Amino acid sequence: xTKAQIKFxxxxxxxxxxxxxxxxxxxxxKNAKEWLLSEGHILxxxxxxxxxxxxxxxxxxxxxxxxxxxxxxxxxxxxxxQTAQSVVLVxxxxxxxxxxxxxxxxxxxxxxxxxPGNMGTIIRTADxxxxxxxxxxxxxxxxxxxxxxxxxxxxxxxxxxxxxxxPSFLAKNQRPVYAAVLEGxxxxxxQQPEYGTIAMGNESKGLSPELVNAATHQLMIxxxxxxxxxxxxxxxxxxxxxxxxxx
Amino acid sequence: xTKAQIKFxxxxxxxxxxxxxxxxxxxxxKNAKEWLLSEGHILxxxxxxxxxxxxxxxxxxxxxxxxxxxxxxxxxxxxxxQTAQSVVLVxxxxxxxxxxxxxxxxxxxxxxxxxPGNMGTIIRTADxxxxxxxxxxxxxxxxxxxxxxxxxxxxxxxxxxxxxxxPSFLAKNQRPVYAAVLEGxxxxxxQQPEYGTIAMGNESKGLSPELVNAATHQLMIxxxxxxxxxxxxxxxxxxxxxxxxxx
Numbered sequence: 001x002t003k004a005q006i007k008f009x010x011x012x013x014x015x016x017x018x019x020x021x022x023x024x025x026x027x028x029x030k031n032a033k034e035w036l037l038s039e040g041h042i043l044x045x046x047x048x049x050x051x052x053x054x055x056x057x058x059x060x061x062x063x064x065x066x067x068x069x070x071x072x073x074x075x076x077x078x079x080x081x082q083t084a085q086s087v088v089l090v091x092x093x094x095x096x097x098x099x100x101x102x103x104x105x106x107x108x109x110x111x112x113x114x115x116p117g118n119m120g121t122i123i124r125t126a127d128x129x130x131x132x133x134x135x136x137x138x139x140x141x142x143x144x145x146x147x148x149x150x151x152x153x154x155x156x157x158x159x160x161x162x163x164x165x166x167p168s169f170l171a172k173n174q175r176p177v178y179a180a181v182l183e184g185x186x187x188x189x190x191q192q193p194e195y196g197t198i199a200m201g202n203e204s205k206g207l208s209p210e211l212v213n214a215a216t217h218q219l220m221i222x223x224x225x226x227x228x229x230x231x232x233x234x235x236x237x238x239x240x241x242x243x244x245x246x247x
Numbered sequence: 248x249t250k251a252q253i254k255f256x257x258x259x260x261x262x263x264x265x266x267x268x269x270x271x272x273x274x275x276x277k278n279a280k281e282w283l284l285s286e287g288h289i290l291x292x293x294x295x296x297x298x299x300x301x302x303x304x305x306x307x308x309x310x311x312x313x314x315x316x317x318x319x320x321x322x323x324x325x326x327x328x329q330t331a332q333s334v335v336l337v338x339x340x341x342x343x344x345x346x347x348x349x350x351x352x353x354x355x356x357x358x359x360x361x362x363p364g365n366m367g368t369i370i371r372t373a374d375x376x377x378x379x380x381x382x383x384x385x386x387x388x389x390x391x392x393x394x395x396x397x398x399x400x401x402x403x404x405x406x407x408x409x410x411x412x413x414p415s416f417l418a419k420n421q422r423p424v425y426a427a428v429l430e431g432x433x434x435x436x437x438q439q440p441e442y443g444t445i446a447m448g449n450e451s452k453g454l455s456p457e458l459v460n461a462a463t464h465q466l467m468i469x470x471x472x473x474x475x476x477x478x479x480x481x482x483x484x485x486x487x488x489x490x491x492x493x494x
Contacts, residue, residue: 117364121478121480121481124474124477124478125474125477125478125481126472127472127473127474128470128471128472128474128476128477129470129471129472130470130471130472131472132472151478153474153475153476154473154474154475155472155473155474158472158473158474187494188492188493188494221488221493221494222493223375223376223377223493224375224376224377224491224493225373225374225375225376225377225378225379225402225405226374226401226402226405227371227372227374227375227400227401227402227405228400228401229375229400230371230372230375230484231368231371231372231398231480231484233368233478233480233481234368234372234480234481234483234484235484236481237477237478237481237482237484237485238484238485238488238494241468241485241488241489241494242488242494244471245435246435246468246469246470246471247434247435247468247485247488247489247494
């Protein structure tokens with residue numbers, strides 16, 4: 001690798017440069033294969049010679065990609081994650097998704113989700129339940145953060161992600177909103193609902209009063225133990241499972 | 248802090264010394280308060296003068312604890328987590344819990360859960376749903392790992408954790424076992440079940456064939472999207488919610 005190549009990939013570990021170059025990193029064998037099997041636009045494949053040789057068939061699906069053979073110590077320099085990797089991809093961000101009311105489909109509104117692991121897990125969970133529309137408030141952790149990409153396990157490729165603040169979302173939205181709150185209606189009493197948007201809030205503060213008050217439903221997952229709350233990704237999973245009729 | 252005090256607390260960031268000294272660390276303001284409000288046996292409270300002054304009333308609940316006033320740079324040396332903390336507790340491990348078949352209660356069996364964040368989130372989730380008996384296979388991540396402690400958000404104090412390998416568990420168990428698998432019975436078809444044990448497996452490999460074959464039920468959470476699987480903590484949350492009748 002040239003110094004310029006190392007510098008470019010390193011820069012993408014920072015949000016500022018992901019924005020400037022409109023690109024993000026995908027690290028590690030498992031995730032790289034997921035991305036190479038997709039229709040995404042791959043800008044660069046930086047990998048060890050062994051990895052390139054073993055994965056020749058998936059690499060060939062992306063003639064647009066520049067291939068950079070690297071030494072293991074070079075990969076260590078450019079990786080954002082702690083564990084050593086054999087491959088890093090540079091991927092072009094998809095075109096911005098303009099949120100439209102999806103017909104006959106569920107959507108997810110995320111307000112100020114801060115932890116990248118939670119964000120990635122929520123994207124993966126939404127994908128599992130077939131929810132393809134995710135709207136993030138501008139103060140959510142960026143979905144192209146390397147830890148979000150890693151935790152999404154490829155699901156980031158299969159969902160549409162739009163950014164909208166609470167007032168814009170509420171102004172545009174015309175469907176039921178199911179807001180997750182700690183003091184709300186017991187979800188066991190909810191009839192199987194019509195399509196709408198499931199709204200989940202910040203790890204410690206939950207949803208803003210503005211969103212909760214505008215929501216058509218305030219839902220609570222009943223608990224019987226001592227924990228103060230559920231992890232937000234777990235709560236998202238339970239509500240998605242319940243509201244989409246999967247359990 | 249003396250050098251010996253720093254060395255002792257630092258040593259507890261490693262499993263080997265947690266075992267040797269039968270103690271573990273609790274880091275950060277929120278978790279420290281949870282622990283101090285509990286009946287746990289606190290060996291040491293290492294905190295900045297400001298933190299000690301602000302939290303005098305909870306500290307007084309633990310006359311058994313040695314109080315060590317620290318400077319912020321000393322705390323940085325002894326913390327296992329990345330973010331700077333104002334307090335670290337040294338807590339004595341509870342007496343080992345000998346697993347007995349709980350009557351009229353659910354239990355959780357965890358096989359080779361590797362990620363500390365997942366383990367802590369699972370403990371927190373079990374506590375939320377009132378499941379107080381958790382049995383871990385010996386190859387699970389240790390529950391006193393600082394990242395597990397942090398993600399458990401105090402729930403670690405409220406559950407009984409036993410260690411048992413799969414053959415010992417199966418030999419002792421006389422109740423239904425509900426095993427989470429990718430190819431199993433659709434959980435929507437399950438009648439509200441009698442009390443038993445919910446079994447969850449490793450992040451990438453799932454449960455061992457030995458456990459799956461011995462289980463009375465093999466359950467699957469139906470998915471409709473592209474994700475290959477759910478995160479194990481999310482899947483645990485959905486199964487606990489469903490089987491305990493909380494949704």
